[in-house]
Amino acid sequence: MRNVLNRMTVLLSGLTLAGTVQSADLTVYTYDSFISEWGPGPQLEKAFEQHCQCDIEFIGVEDGVSILNRLRIEGERTKADVILGIDDALMEETRATGLITEHQQDLSPLKAELNWQDPQFVPVDYGYFAFIYDSRKISQPVTSLKALVESDARVLYQDPRTSTPGQGLMMWMKAVYGEQSSQGWQQLAGHTVTVTKGWWEAYSMFLKGSADYVLSYTTSPAYHQLNEQTSHYKAAPFSEGHIAQVELAAVTRTSQNPVLARRFVSFLTSDEAQRIIPVTNWMLPVRDNVELPPAFDQLMQPTRIGFSASEMADQRKGWLREWRNAAAL
Amino acid sequence: MILSRLKHHSDTVAGLTSLAAMVLISVAAFYGLIGFSGQGADWQLLSDNYYQSILLFSIKQAALSMLLALLLAWPVARALYYGRLPFQHSFLSLCILCFVMPTLVLITGLVALLGRDGLLTPLLGESWNLYGLNGILIAHIYLNLPFAVRVLLQALHNIPDLSWKLAVQLKFSPWQRLRLIELPALRGAFLQLSGFIFVLCFNSFAVVLALGGGPRATTLEVAIYQALKYDFNIPEALTLAWSQLLIAGALFLLIARAGRSNWLAVDTLSHQFTPQPGLFSQWGHRAVYLLSWLGMLLPMLALIPGLYQSDLSRFSLSALVQPTLTSLVLALVSASTAITLAWLMLIPIRQARLQQHNRRAMVLEWLSTHSLVAPAMVISVGLYILLLPHFDLDHHGIWLVLLLNCALVVPYAVQQLRPRLLQYDAQYQHLSQNLKLSRRQRWWVEWPFIKPTFISTFALILLLALGDVAIISIFGSDDWTTLPLLIYSYAGSYRIAEASLASLLLLLICALIVWAFERARHHA
Numbered sequence: 077m078r079n080v081l082n083r084m085t086v087l088l089s090g091l092t093l094a095g096t097v098q099s100a101d102l103t104v105y106t107y108d109s110f111i112s113e114w115g116p117g118p119q120l121e122k123a124f125e126q127h128c129q130c131d132i133e134f135i136g137v138e139d140g141v142s143i144l145n146r147l148r149i150e151g152e153r154t155k156a157d158v159i160l161g162i163d164d165a166l167m168e169e170t171r172a173t174g175l176i177t178e179h180q181q182d183l184s185p186l187k188a189e190l191n192w193q194d195p196q197f198v199p200v201d202y203g204y205f206a207f208i209y210d211s212r213k214i215s216q217p218v219t220s221l222k223a224l225v226e227s228d229a230r231v232l233y234q235d236p237r238t239s240t241p242g243q244g245l246m247m248w249m250k251a252v253y254g255e256q257s258s259q260g261w262q263q264l265a266g267h268t269v270t271v272t273k274g275w276w277e278a279y280s281m282f283l284k285g286s287a288d289y290v291l292s293y294t295t296s297p298a299y300h301q302l303n304e305q306t307s308h309y310k311a312a313p314f315s316e317g318h319i320a321q322v323e324l325a326a327v328t329r330t331s332q333n334p335v336l337a338r339r340f341v342s343f344l345t346s347d348e349a350q351r352i353i354p355v356t357n358w359m360l361p362v363r364d365n366v367e368l369p370p371a372f373d374q375l376m377q378p379t380r381i382g383f384s385a386s387e388m389a390d391q392r393k394g395w396l397r398e399w400r401n402a403a404a405l
Numbered sequence: 406m407i408l409s410r411l412k413h414h415s416d417t418v419a420g421l422t423s424l425a426a427m428v429l430i431s432v433a434a435f436y437g438l439i440g441f442s443g444q445g446a447d448w449q450l451l452s453d454n455y456y457q458s459i460l461l462f463s464i465k466q467a468a469l470s471m472l473l474a475l476l477l478a479w480p481v482a483r484a485l486y487y488g489r490l491p492f493q494h495s496f497l498s499l500c501i502l503c504f505v506m507p508t509l510v511l512i513t514g515l516v517a518l519l520g521r522d523g524l525l526t527p528l529l530g531e532s533w534n535l536y537g538l539n540g541i542l543i544a545h546i547y548l549n550l551p552f553a554v555r556v557l558l559q560a561l562h563n564i565p566d567l568s569w570k571l572a573v574q575l576k577f578s579p580w581q582r583l584r585l586i587e588l589p590a591l592r593g594a595f596l597q598l599s600g601f602i603f604v605l606c607f608n609s610f611a612v613v614l615a616l617g618g619g620p621r622a623t624t625l626e627v628a629i630y631q632a633l634k635y636d637f638n639i640p641e642a643l644t645l646a647w648s649q650l651l652i653a654g655a656l657f658l659l660i661a662r663a664g665r666s667n668w669l670a671v672d673t674l675s676h677q678f679t680p681q682p683g684l685f686s687q688w689g690h691r692a693v694y695l696l697s698w699l700g701m702l703l704p705m706l707a708l709i710p711g712l713y714q715s716d717l718s719r720f721s722l723s724a725l726v727q728p729t730l731t732s733l734v735l736a737l738v739s740a741s742t743a744i745t746l747a748w749l750m751l752i753p754i755r756q757a758r759l760q761q762h763n764r765r766a767m768v769l770e771w772l773s774t775h776s777l778v779a780p781a782m783v784i785s786v787g788l789y790i791l792l793l794p795h796f797d798l799d800h801h802g803i804w805l806v807l808l809l810n811c812a813l814v815v816p817y818a819v820q821q822l823r824p825r826l827l828q829y830d831a832q833y834q835h836l837s838q839n840l841k842l843s844r845r846q847r848w849w850v851e852w853p854f855i856k857p858t859f860i861s862t863f864a865l866i867l868l869l870a871l872g873d874v875a876i877i878s879i880f881g882s883d884d885w886t887t888l889p890l891l892i893y894s895y896a897g898s899y900r901i902a903e904a905s906l907a908s909l910l911l912l913l914i915c916a917l918i919v920w921a922f923e924r925a926r927h928h929a
Contacts, residue, residue: 151794393636401454401455
């Protein structure tokens with residue numbers, strides 16, 4: 077028995093040691109789908125490492141919120157030089173950790189539509205939330221959020237406590253319904269199939285025919301066109317306007333290698349990286365005139381509505397409470 | 406004499422140290438959370454509608470799961486007891502497999518069977534929805550009913566032959582037999598089972614997260630996860646955690662007072678004297694037996710069609726090798742450590758029982774099994790917060806997973822070993838003391854008595870450790886992946902065929918372990 081135990085210990089330590097790597101020149105915290113086999117991570121890593129002759133390591137956590145939570149826990153001791161994938165709705169909370177330094181980037185190549193001036197966070201991609209439907213089944217889609225809420229269409233959306241699209245819908249309801257959003261949620265709950273933990277659970281259920289509308293992004297149709305050559309999945313334009321999500325990168329104050337960190341952030345907004353990100357992360361590029369497949373030209377151009385990052389930071393707790401009370405009872 | 410006292414003493418110290426270590430893990434976790442936020446629990450939450458509704462839902466689903474599992478398990482246990490049915494041993498092994506079935510595998514199977522496009526869904530009508538209370542109850546019953554069957558059957562087997570002979574002489578009607586012989590024999594088992602199943606379902610996480618379907622069906626454990634996720638609302642998580650600990654812990658203490666049964670051990674399957682049921686009830690027993698086989702096997706078989714749903718030709722089996730090995734090694738190490746700790750922790754408990762210090766024994770017993778009622782989410786996140794700034798968890802997180810897995814299966818090991826060890830003490834302790842047996846000699850007497858229980862206990866916790874994913878999904882990294890984590894990531898990106906294949910493999914490994922250990926136990 078002891079012999080077996082010994083062998084197991086050796087095997088186990090072998091396993092852990094095999095996973096140990098030399099500390100990289102640059103450590104980037106991001107969400108794990110960003111660095112999956114199909115995500116932008118591997119291509120970006122390759123492209124940047126050719127420029128810098130350095131070694132970068134991506135550490136993937138579950139999602140954008142987990143990046144922030146991890147920074148909060150680690151504090152000054154964080155290993156991250158760059159964080160990548162926090163969205164604008166979480167920007168103020170991230171800034172409040174005091175761990176972010178100035179990016180010192182030239183923001184002028186960014187799209188005017190973004191109207192971006194923040195000295196600490198740089199946009200790397202963005203997208204608009206939208207409800208996706210199957211045009212083979214629905215010929216007359218709803219044209220506003222109010223119409224969707226008042227309809228009896230089967231709807232799938234994500235939990236605002238665990239996913240960013242869910243947070244987006246929360247802002248959307250608040251922007252459209254204001255004080256009456258509680259009633260809106262209750263009405264929506266009457267024809268909601270289920271509220272899922274994350275985006276994939278909802279979207280894949282929708283693809284299997286479980287619902288009429290699913291909360292996703294205006295860019296989702298481009299994914300189906302490019303990967304499956306199908307064009308029947310469409311985003312429904314809503315007359316009230318759409319909520320945007322801007323994904324951000326930032327340099328940490330504690331970075332041992334701030335020069336390289338800033339170079340990486342600058343690379344992320346370069347034309348080269350911006351050509352990779354939209355077709356792997358399925359979001360829009362933050363620069364004008366990026367060469368992209370034609371499917372991206374056919375996407376709708378929504379009007380942007382919503383709240384500022386600081387309003388979101390102040391209101392989130394109260395809005396979450398309102399949602400869960402309205403949707404649970 | 407002095408030397409033996411000293412040895413005796415060192416055993417106690419080792420036991421108390423293990424106990425302290427287990428308690429320390431939980432205390433450190435709570436300390437991690439409280440210390441980090443600098444705040445205690447947020448008691449205002451108690452008056453929040455939402456809090457009250459999830460508390461009620463947690464209790465409601467746990468009570469319903471428990472009631473349904475017990476009500477359905479009872480006829481199955483009776484069928485097994487009276488029925489003289491074929492393949493009873495296999496059936497009882499299958500029961501173990503169901504109880505330890507990795508929740509992910511079960512969920513994949515249930516969705517394939519009863520989900521939106523499930524194999525049986527067309528039979529269930531338009532309004533059927535697996536997500537919500539339906540799914541939670543089905544999964545909980547599936548996990549706990551087979552376990553209840555084993556315990557109830559054991560209790561029925563404990564009815565002395567004499568009772569039945571008397572019943573025949575006194576010409577008891579079936580109803581009188583049920584009321585005067587069966588029910589009194591089952592009362593203790595029912596009481597214990599109801600508490601145990603209630604606690605397991607009350608603390609349920611993975612099942613509720615996957616099948617709950619949003620804020621209408623949330624348990625406290627899931628709510629803790631949600632509070633920590635977006636809000637990073639530690640005070641709220643603490644309120645939820647204390648509520649859970651208080652309710653489940655109090656209940657567990659009540660069961661501990663209510664006495665104990667022999668848990669999963671089926672000592673005697675040899676048929677003693679049992680009354681012959683009438684022809685009508687014989688057919689009833691057969692029908693119940695057949696239905697239980699079907700019910701237990703269907704979710705497993707439902708995994709198979711998934712294999713053909715999409716193209717597996719691109720998939721290479723070698724992707725499964727490393728995760729399988731990691732899982733096995735992790736489970737073996739966790740289970741070995743856990744059973745050693747359990748054995749040590751039972752030493753002071755046995756001494757307290759021998760010396761009639763029942764109150765002390767009860768406190769020690771509660772402490773040794775407390776991680777069964779403590780919120781696993783708080784334990785894992787609390788330790789994560791405490792350790793992250795000091796350790797490289799990205800590369801060495803596997804040690805933390807090992808520690809947590811071990812902490813979570815220790816209570817099962819204690820629960821399983823305790824009755825047998827106490828039975829040993831009651832029967833042989835005085836004798837071995839009077840004979841002034843040496844430590845080694847005592848061991849030779851004790852081991853054959855304990856061995857079968859020891860083997861089945863080890864198998865049980867090995868299987869539980871093998872299937873656990875709740876913790877790993879927080880700490881998993883790209884450097885090492887376990888089989889459950891792999892299934893989780895396949896299912897998360899809806900690669901159903903791969904998820905089904907990995908699930909079947911995990912199930913097969915579990916089945917092999919059950920088979921091997923049941924064999925070893927019967928030959929022991």
